[in-house]
Every structure is written in structure tokens, then in C-alpha cells.
Amino acid sequence: MTATGYQPTQPRYSSTLPVPSTADGPKIPDEGYLVQEIADQLYWLTDGGYGMMFSVADEGVIAVDAPPTLGHNITRAIAKVTAKPVTDVIYSHQHSDHIGASSIYPDTVRRYAHRETARQLSDVQDKNRPVPTDVFDTSMVVGEGKHSLQLDFHGPNHSTGNIHIFAPAQKTLMFVDVIFPGWVPFAYLAVSADVPGWIRAHHATRNYDFDTLVAGHLTRLGTPADVDTQIDYVTNLQEAATQALASVDFAKVTGSLDRANGWARFGAYFDAVAGQATDAIVPRWADRLAGADVFTWSNAWAMAEAVNIDFGTVTDYQIHP
Incomplete structure (x- = not known):
């Protein structure tokens, strides 16, 4: 039922400008996902809309995030490159579109997140997003040697616990829902919890010594130049x-x-x-x-x-x- 005189919103996206080639990413295979080695046993997994990464370490696999659009394709992709089990899971932040398939990982895994992410997940008690077993406030390292991942919190941005995940040996950085390689940011500045913090996060990102950016969304991997481009846009x-x-x-x-x-x-x-x-x-x-x-x-x-x-x-x- 609608109020007298009210007209529902009409579709607004039937006619759009062409997508520039700078946004083009790799073709997604018919099976619905692409797994690609970034460097030295660190892999990107994407379905063309959502992405994550995982590292094949000596003891097992360290997975970062679990988008529901990938779901059990995550375990299929990991099985393509290693028989090792998933032993550690890192949450970039609490949002279900990025970690809502986390229940596919074994109950025995250690789960890492910022303290604020852990608090929010504890509040909602979503069976698809098990609460973290290990929390941190500023920084911590998961794994050892060339397969270690450095977790850093530089303040609230897209969410109040969104973190940078850095693989120094592979010069790869994962940071979700802030940079969108080849694309403008999602609506309302990615619906950020803290817009000034979201803007500052661009510069925190640029301070890392990375070659490859895993941004969590859309068509391709990013580079430092993509961060610079989005800084210019913002x-x-x-x-x-x-x-x-x-x-x-x-x-x-x-x-x-x-x-x-x-x-x-x-x-x-x-x-x-x-x-x-x-x-x-x-x-x-x-x-x-x-x-x-x-x-x-x-x-x-x-x-x-x-x-x-x-x-x-x-x-x-x-x-x-």
C-alpha cells in the first residue's frame, strides 16, 4: 500500500555510459570463478564481482575472507592448488558480503579480526560468521616467514574495524571496500562508517610497499596507480x-x-x-x-x-x- 499521491521510484540505470577499458578484468571461466597465483603461493580468487585471497603456507592455508557469492567455490579453488587444510582465517571486517560464507571453513581454524569486528560479530551471533578466536587492536602477524600476513588497523574507515592485510614477501596488499580499481567507489562513498577516516585510509594504503592490491570487489586486481587515481577522484x-x-x-x-x-x-x-x-x-x-x-x-x-x-x-x- 502507498500513501495517496505517492509514486514508487522508477528504475534509473537503464541507460549508462560505456565502461572504459581501464576497468576490464580477466575472463571468468564457465565454472564461475577464477583462481590466480599472485606470487609465491599467494592466490587471488574472484567471481568477477567479489574477491578474496589465500596463502599456502607450510602448515596449511591462510584464507582471507569468504564472500557468499563464492561460497563452496572457495574450497574447490583451494583444492585446485593444494591438498593442505585451511588452518587460519582472517576477517577483513564484519560485513556479511565479504565473510558471510565463513562457516565453510573447519571448526578447528583460528579466526583473526580487529577487536571492533569481533565485538560486532559477537553482537549479531550469525552462524555464517563465527566469532573470531584471536583479536588485536593495532597490529599482529599471522603465519611465519615468507607466507606471513601482517594485519594493521589505521582507524575507522569503511567500517569501524576494517583492516589492511599485507603480504610483504609477495608485495601484495588486501584492503576491502575503500579502493575500487578501475571503478568509482560504491554508492555514498562505499556507505562508510567514517568518511574522513575512509579518505585518510587511501593515504594509509599508499604508504605500503606493494605491487598488487586485492580490493575485494569487481573486475581486476589493483596497483599503486589505482590508489593514486582514486585519491584524485575523491x-x-x-x-x-x-x-x-x-x-x-x-x-x-x-x-x-x-x-x-x-x-x-x-x-x-x-x-x-x-x-x-x-x-x-x-x-x-x-x-x-x-x-x-x-x-x-x-x-x-x-x-x-x-x-x-x-x-x-x-x-x-x-x-x-
């Missing part, structure tokens, strides 16, 4: 949102709206701000990052709100004595 977006907040006339945009409906007025204002920023950004980026025409508007909306309330760069609020 910087442009913040500049455009700041300019739009300063120049869009609140009274003009909301003048014809019901003054009693505060949400309608604020919604119209931020929609106009996001629209102006989007108009400035998409022509610059449509040929560089896929999906610029799809998610820049929602990213601009989220950035404008962050500029307004987190960064405090622009404000129309009146400070009363």
Missing part, C-alpha cells in the same frame, strides 16, 4: 562538493516546498548540491573510471554531508550567543 569530489555547498542557494531551491516539511527542504538542498557537484565531476571522469555516471551523484551527496558536518568547511548554521 579530492576532485570533495572540492566540487565544497563549491556546491557554498554556491547553491538554499532559499531558492526550497522556496516552493512546504516549510513544515523539514526533510523535504533539506533533501532538496542536498540533492541540488549533489547534482551540481556531479555535473562538474562526471565529464572529467567518465573515461577514466567505470560507473562515474552511476554513483558519482550518491558519492557527491555523501561527500557534501561530510564536508558539512565532519570537516566543517562550509556551514550555513547560525551560532547563537
